[in-house]
Amino acid sequence: VIKTLPYxxxxxxxxxxxxxxxxxxDVSFYEAxxxxxxxxxVNGEVMNVILFIGDGMGNAHxxxxxxxxxxxxxxxxxxxxxxxxxxxTYAKNRLITDSAASGxxxxxxxxxxxxxxxxxxxxxxxxTILEASKAEGKATxxxxxxxxxxxxxxxxxxxxxxxxxxxxxxxxxAVAGVDxxxxxxxxxxxPEPDGGRTDGRDLFAxxxxxxYVIARTGEEILAASDTPVIGxxxxxxxxxxxxxxxLAELTAKAIDLLSADDDGFFLMVEGSQIDWEGHSNEExxxxxxxxxxxxxxxxxxxxxxxxxxxxxxxxxxxxTGGMALTKGRLDGSGIVAQFTTTNHTxxxxxxxxxxxxxxxYTGMYENSDLAIKIAESLGLEDFLKDRAD
Ligand SMILES: [Zn+2]
Numbered sequence: 001v002i003k004t005l006p007y008x009x010x011x012x013x014x015x016x017x018x019x020x021x022x023x024x025x026d027v028s029f030y031e032a033x034x035x036x037x038x039x040x041x042v043n044g045e046v047m048n049v050i051l052f053i054g055d056g057m058g059n060a061h062x063x064x065x066x067x068x069x070x071x072x073x074x075x076x077x078x079x080x081x082x083x084x085x086x087x088x089t090y091a092k093n094r095l096i097t098d099s100a101a102s103g104x105x106x107x108x109x110x111x112x113x114x115x116x117x118x119x120x121x122x123x124x125x126x127x128t129i130l131e132a133s134k135a136e137g138k139a140t141x142x143x144x145x146x147x148x149x150x151x152x153x154x155x156x157x158x159x160x161x162x163x164x165x166x167x168x169x170x171x172x173x174a175v176a177g178v179d180x181x182x183x184x185x186x187x188x189x190x191p192e193p194d195g196g197r198t199d200g201r202d203l204f205a206x207x208x209x210x211x212y213v214i215a216r217t218g219e220e221i222l223a224a225s226d227t228p229v230i231g232x233x234x235x236x237x238x239x240x241x242x243x244x245x246x247l248a249e250l251t252a253k254a255i256d257l258l259s260a261d262d263d264g265f266f267l268m269v270e271g272s273q274i275d276w277e278g279h280s281n282e283e284x285x286x287x288x289x290x291x292x293x294x295x296x297x298x299x300x301x302x303x304x305x306x307x308x309x310x311x312x313x314x315x316x317x318x319x320t321g322g323m324a325l326t327k328g329r330l331d332g333s334g335i336v337a338q339f340t341t342t343n344h345t346x347x348x349x350x351x352x353x354x355x356x357x358x359x360x361y362t363g364m365y366e367n368s369d370l371a372i373k374i375a376e377s378l379g380l381e382d383f384l385k386d387r388a389d
Pocket of ligand 1: 056099275276279320344
């Protein structure tokens with residue numbers, strides 16, 4: 001026992017201090033913003049909202065991406081946005097949220113329990129900000145790098161008691177009337193053996209019969225000229241490699257299609273896998289996925305700058321990994337990321353906003369308040385009336 005004690009103590013030290021790694025990743029693909037501070041617009045009507053959710057993206061995640069790509073004096077696209085806020089993330093039944101509860105809060109304006117998709121513990125299913133936008137005649141879209149039925153995108157266009165039943169969630173999303181659905185995960189939409197549905201239903205065929213364009217390759221997605229369209233690559237999640245359109249390209253395509261609607265649009269774009277790399281404590285992949293997410297934000301900001309009636313909001317649903325940057329040089333080299341958990345952590349996440357009335361998003365508030373603020377920006381009176389108490 002005495003002899004093995006030092007080894008035991010060494011193991012205990014590693015376990016208790018968590019895993020650390022030095023960031024060493026190719027960032028040459030990254031296109032940095034040319035304008036480092038965007039102006040604050042006080043006036044102007046909001047016709048369109050583009051909401052970006054970096055799943056699991058805490059402050060250390062985007063700071064690591066910033067330092068590695070442009071250094072501490074440089075800025076990511078999200079960091080050029082003039083308004084910043086802090087958003088609390090706790091779930092109704094847990095201090096530490098999951099993506100379902102936080103996504104549901106941002107989508108509906110109500111906190112709920114972990115695991116639930118825009119359903120409350122009493123079984124009620126409040127309208128989402130996407131559904132309310134659609135009811136006002138706006139076009140709607142969801143873009144994600146995960147399966148499109150994953151917790152975050154699902155929270156905007158489905159209602160279900162469990163995030164894990166993605167094939168049930170697909171049934172909701174197939175008839176939700178979302179104009180643009182881009183992402184991955186056809187296994188939940190197609191019957192066996194092409195997909196994983198055991199009820200024999202081919203949701204692509206059903207949606208096609210209802211007027212949807214079906215896209216299964218990157219070329220088909222980028223060539224799409226009509227809505228509604230569902231474009232899912234791969235049976236599971238995107239790899240975010242050169243074989244696929246980038247999240248920036250998918251976002252630009254979604255904006256292109258949705259902006260054809262004169263009534264405006266609501267679009268949610270998720271950088272889904274920042275969270276997964278956080279769970280795996282993979283600092284290099286956190287940086288790569290965050291930079292790819294940020295380039296999609298750059299596309300939205302370019303559109304918003306030219307349009308003048310578009311509000312862009314960037315936030316996260318929670319932090320993943322308990323990540324901290326504990327070493328590094330001013331030139332962005334030698335950055336050490338240390339992790340305290342392979343799970344989510346409590347605490348507020350950042351919110352960035354640009355566009356008319358962006359100042360509404362300053363201060364500290366809860367994820368459930370974000371839906372209210374978006375409804376106020378878009379003038380969704382019925383949504384607000386239902387939540388006035
Ligand atoms: Zn997670």
